[in-house]
Amino acid sequence: MSKIKTSRTYDDKAKAALNKAAAYGEDINLDNYVNPAEKLPYQEDPSKLAAKTKKDMLGAGIILDDPGLRSGTYLQMDSTPVHFSARQEGIEVMALSQAIEKHDWLTDYLWKAVPIDSDKYTANVELSDNDGYFIRALAGHKTVYPVQACLYMAQAKAVQNVHNIIIAEEGSELHIITGCATASPNEPGLHIGVSEFFIKKGAKVTFTMIHNWNPEIAVRPRTVTIVEEGGLFLSNYVLMKPVHSLQMYPTARCEGKGATVRYNSILTAGKGTNLDVGSRVLLNAENARTEVISRAITTGGNIVARGYIEGNAKDVKGHLECRGLILGEKGIIHAIPELKGDLAGIDLSHEAAVGKIAEEEVEYLMARGLTRDEATAAIVRGFLRVDIEGLPPMLSAELQKAVAASEKDLM
Amino acid sequence: MLNIKDLSVAVEGKQIIHDINMTIQTGETHVLFGPNGAGKSTLLMAIMGFPKYKVTKGSISFKGKDITGLSVDERARLGIGMSFQRPPVVRGVTTRVMVSACLKGRKDGDTIEKLAARADLQDFLERDINYGFSGGEIKRSELMQLMAQRPELTLLDEPESGVDLVNIALIGELMNDLLEKNCPIAERRCMGLIITHTGHILDYVNARTGYVMCDGTIGCVGDPHEMLATIREKGYNECIKCYLGRIPLHE
Ligand SMILES: Nc1ncnc2c1ncn2[C@@H]1O[C@H](COP(=O)(O)OP(=O)(O)OP(=O)(O)O)[C@@H](O)[C@H]1O
Numbered sequence: 126m127s128k129i130k131t132s133r134t135y136d137d138k139a140k141a142a143l144n145k146a147a148a149y150g151e152d153i154n155l156d157n158y159v160n161p162a163e164k165l166p167y168q169e170d171p172s173k174l175a176a177k178t179k180k181d182m183l184g185a186g187i188i189l190d191d192p193g194l195r196s197g198t199y200l201q202m203d204s205t206p207v208h209f210s211a212r213q214e215g216i217e218v219m220a221l222s223q224a225i226e227k228h229d230w231l232t233d234y235l236w237k238a239v240p241i242d243s244d245k246y247t248a249n250v251e252l253s254d255n256d257g258y259f260i261r262a263l264a265g266h267k268t269v270y271p272v273q274a275c276l277y278m279a280q281a282k283a284v285q286n287v288h289n290i291i292i293a294e295e296g297s298e299l300h301i302i303t304g305c306a307t308a309s310p311n312e313p314g315l316h317i318g319v320s321e322f323f324i325k326k327g328a329k330v331t332f333t334m335i336h337n338w339n340p341e342i343a344v345r346p347r348t349v350t351i352v353e354e355g356g357l358f359l360s361n362y363v364l365m366k367p368v369h370s371l372q373m374y375p376t377a378r379c380e381g382k383g384a385t386v387r388y389n390s391i392l393t394a395g396k397g398t399n400l401d402v403g404s405r406v407l408l409n410a411e412n413a414r415t416e417v418i419s420r421a422i423t424t425g426g427n428i429v430a431r432g433y434i435e436g437n438a439k440d441v442k443g444h445l446e447c448r449g450l451i452l453g454e455k456g457i458i459h460a461i462p463e464l465k466g467d468l469a470g471i472d473l474s475h476e477a478a479v480g481k482i483a484e485e486e487v488e489y490l491m492a493r494g495l496t497r498d499e500a501t502a503a504i505v506r507g508f509l510r511v512d513i514e515g516l517p518p519m520l521s522a523e524l525q526k527a528v529a530a531s532e533k534d535l536m
Numbered sequence: 537m538l539n540i541k542d543l544s545v546a547v548e549g550k551q552i553i554h555d556i557n558m559t560i561q562t563g564e565t566h567v568l569f570g571p572n573g574a575g576k577s578t579l580l581m582a583i584m585g586f587p588k589y590k591v592t593k594g595s596i597s598f599k600g601k602d603i604t605g606l607s608v609d610e611r612a613r614l615g616i617g618m619s620f621q622r623p624p625v626v627r628g629v630t631t632r633v634m635v636s637a638c639l640k641g642r643k644d645g646d647t648i649e650k651l652a653a654r655a656d657l658q659d660f661l662e663r664d665i666n667y668g669f670s671g672g673e674i675k676r677s678e679l680m681q682l683m684a685q686r687p688e689l690t691l692l693d694e695p696e697s698g699v700d701l702v703n704i705a706l707i708g709e710l711m712n713d714l715l716e717k718n719c720p721i722a723e724r725r726c727m728g729l730i731i732t733h734t735g736h737i738l739d740y741v742n743a744r745t746g747y748v749m750c751d752g753t754i755g756c757v758g759d760p761h762e763m764l765a766t767i768r769e770k771g772y773n774e775c776i777k778c779y780l781g782r783i784p785l786h787e
């Protein structure tokens with residue numbers, strides 16, 4: 126697929142930002158990565174992909190052998206969309222490059238939520254070969270099963286430039302599960318993913334993202350969500366596998382009355398993993414609500430866990446909860462919760478705690494007959510358990526499964 | 537049988553209890569009185585085997601086995617269970633998970649739901665253990681866990697303090713069940729050691745032996761009802777005086 130052409134002004138803005146380092150995270154030299162050369166063939170039937178590829182994808186929650194469990198599928202390898210299909214009426218799933226050809230209005234949405242000149246990474250996506258998914262629920266349509274999208278890094282030492290657009294039209298309901306995975310278990314690579322979400326009046330989007338990288342990959346997602354009146358955005362992020370460097374600070378803007386946003390993140394970092402991850406919510410309309418919850422565990426890696434809620438309208442309410450657990454002797458968790466509000470009637474709060482497992486708690490469980498290891502495991506499992514209100518049971522179960530599958534590695 | 541011999545215990549380098557001797561026969565429930573800070577909880581924690589409570593002298597044996605060197609979980613699996621005076625909150629670990637941990641290894645049909653119903657804690661199963669529990673709820677939850685665990689030696693640290701009059705009957709009933717009050721002594725397999733300030737629970741258990749503990753030692757041994765009457769009437773000071781005038785009881 127070819128590069129998505131936007132306007133000349135965009136090009137200029139992007140060029141001006143090409144050397145602009147991001148506000149947070151290690152500055153990555155883009156010259157260390159090549160653009161993927163090979164164009165990969167389109168795959169009509171994704172169950173026919175190589176067994177190894179399917180297994181990698183399954184590790185990130187992508188099911189290719191039982192299409193009945195999904196409303197739609199989008200698969201991208203490096204910069205090439207290799208498969209996309211929708212199985213439900215009123216749901217569109219396709220490559221962004223194709224969607225632009227189909228809907229001439231769509232160019233208005235490009236870089237509408239994420240500023241093109243945010244940093245060198247957004248600029249690079251604009252100025253390089255890129256593609257991504259376009260997922261849309263038409264007004265009033267509700268997905269029964271989730272739509273799945275997988276961004277797969279096939280070529281080593283390459284950069285994957287992704288631009289996604291998600292639109293939930295008025296009164297629609299869209300459940301999306303996205304997984305990221307790599308072919309190589311240890312070759313470096315860079316993933317840059319721009320995602321722009323538009324949640325219209327009364328629409329609901331749940332977005333569950335499971336990352337499954339390798340210890341040499343650098344990742345720079347850039348995500349902004351705009352939620353209109355009465356809309357709901359529920360974002361769940363799970364990172365249980367090693368990655369070299371991940372920095373992201375997705376932002377949701379509640380622009381309509383009563384818009385609601387919930388972010389849940391589960392982060393784990395072993396030795397060699399550096400995470401700088403936060404969620405930012407701007408409550409710009411009356412009665413907007415948010416809850417931002419993160420759980421971070423280090424077994425030797427470094428985690429900066431950020432959170433930011435800003436109240437800019439009457440009667441908004443927000444709560445931030447950042448909890449970090451240090452398992453083992455090394456590892457750093459730096460929790461940075463921030464609140465900003467200046468109007469009357471704003472109700473913002475936060476709770477942050479970082480520490481080791483309390484010995485007293487372990488002993489309490491041991492007094493009930495559990496061994497030290499069993500007691501520790503029960504506490505870690507409890508720490509990672511976040512009850513996600515509003516998530517369909519099937520996604521909830523898949524999320525728990527992804528967490529449980531990696532729990533053993535933590536001990 | 538629980539047999540405590542010349543036991544001294546230190547906490548963080550500070551000697552808290554000295555030369556305690558105590559024997560609880562199978563089927564018996566004993567009661568421990570004593571002013572605040574006397575060392576009652578310390579004794580229970582040492583019997584349960586918490587590492588912070590260091591045995592500096594003497595020994596503890598249970599069912600004929602010296603358990604002085606065993607870890608907390610080994611003692612729990614051997615049949616010792618304890619209700620805590622101030623149990624910790626464990627975020628993320630639900631009451632259900634705690635009860636199911638206690639039930640581990642038991643196959644006699646007790647279920648989590650049944651136990652919760654008995655302790656009137658049905659709505660607490662999905663809550664994080666002890667998180668936001670009231671004082672009385674903590675007591676009931678501790679007893680519910682013990683009911684699941686069914687220890688042979690039950691250690692209760694002030695099971696009735698802070699409990700209202702209605703709930704005290706419920707707590708009494710649970711204790712009664714745990715300590716097999718309605719079972720003929722000869723057939724009982726359970727024993728108990730209960731710390732109490734109020735004595736309310738004496739109505740619910742069959743206790744014929746009581747101790748008064750002062751400054752880390754056991755002052756006197758006797759009938760718990762009589763002891764309670766003396767403490768109520770004359771206070772612990774009288775008790776201490778009485779003790780000072782006597783030779784400490786030893787086996
Ligand atoms: N970590 C510690 N460091 C120093 N002293 C301690 C420590 N823990 C307990 N103590 C002391 O040991 C003494 C006995 O405490 P313990 O909790 O056993 O008393 P108690 O008889 O159970 O009292 P109460 O009726 O108030 O519950 C107290 O003076 C207490 O302050």
Ligand SMILES: [Mg+2]
Pocket residue numbers: 576577578621693
């Ligand atoms: Mg005490």
